[in-house]
Amino acid sequence: MKYFKNVETLEELRKQYKELLKKYHPDNPNGSTEATKEINVEYDTLFKTLKDRHEHNASDTTDNNTDYNNMKYDFSEDEKLREVLQHIVTMENINIEIVGCWIWVDGNTYEHKDSLKALGFKWAREKKKWYFHTEAFRKRSKKKLSMDDIRNYYGSTEVQTEATKRLKEA
Incomplete structure (x- = not known):
């Protein structure tokens, strides 16, 4: 990754994304359309990866048996x-x-x-x-x-x- 560094959570990703857009937006003197496009591509890739990881971890931590028991007719x-x-x-x-x-x-x-x-x-x-x-x-x-x-x-x-x-x- 060229722009995003050490991103572990979706919150960190969003925070870095906002900072990068402030810095590289085409309206800024250091910004450009190409840099913004690259940031957006990296963001999309990282977002999908982190979202999948989050959903996978969430499904691992929930006990499916407990969920089933909570839904069973009493x-x-x-x-x-x-x-x-x-x-x-x-x-x-x-x-x-x-x-x-x-x-x-x-x-x-x-x-x-x-x-x-x-x-x-x-x-x-x-x-x-x-x-x-x-x-x-x-x-x-x-x-x-x-x-x-x-x-x-x-x-x-x-x-x-x-x-x-x-x-x-x-």
């Missing part, structure tokens, strides 16, 4: 949701909806209020529904979504209880 969360569903399926006059990994309950819930609280349900005042989710969920946004937005985003399923089956049959 069946213990599923078990907890099923356990909660087993408790509320027998409640009368309520509607149960699973949206993503949340359970939403509405209908005539006043008589079941204490039971829902004991199971870990919380009241969503704006939606006028009870909801349950496992501790794995952490809200990342302050954006407020309607129930329709949430359903469209995560998908939803209504749970058929014995009481709702009887009502539909009648």
Whole structure:
């Protein structure tokens, strides 16, 4: 390399590039178009080399098994949701909806209020529904979504209880 010296990182490359352009730019007395072109060719070559090295090192340091484990479906969360569903399926006059990994309950819930609280349900005042989710969920946004937005985003399923089956049959 004619212009770049001892460049080990992309940050060093960018820093030297700026300095070289200041020094060899055609508008400067010591600069020329040819020098600027040579600097740009060297920069492109070094950039590709350092970027490839950085990506290669990054892939070596990440444990692919750990990444896979972080992405795997957590069946213990599923078990907890099923356990909660087993408790509320027998409640009368309520509607149960699973949206993503949340359970939403509405209908005539006043008589079941204490039971829902004991199971870990919380009241969503704006939606006028009870909801349950496992501790794995952490809200990342302050954006407020309607129930329709949430359903469209995560998908939803209504749970058929014995009481709702009887009502539909009648």
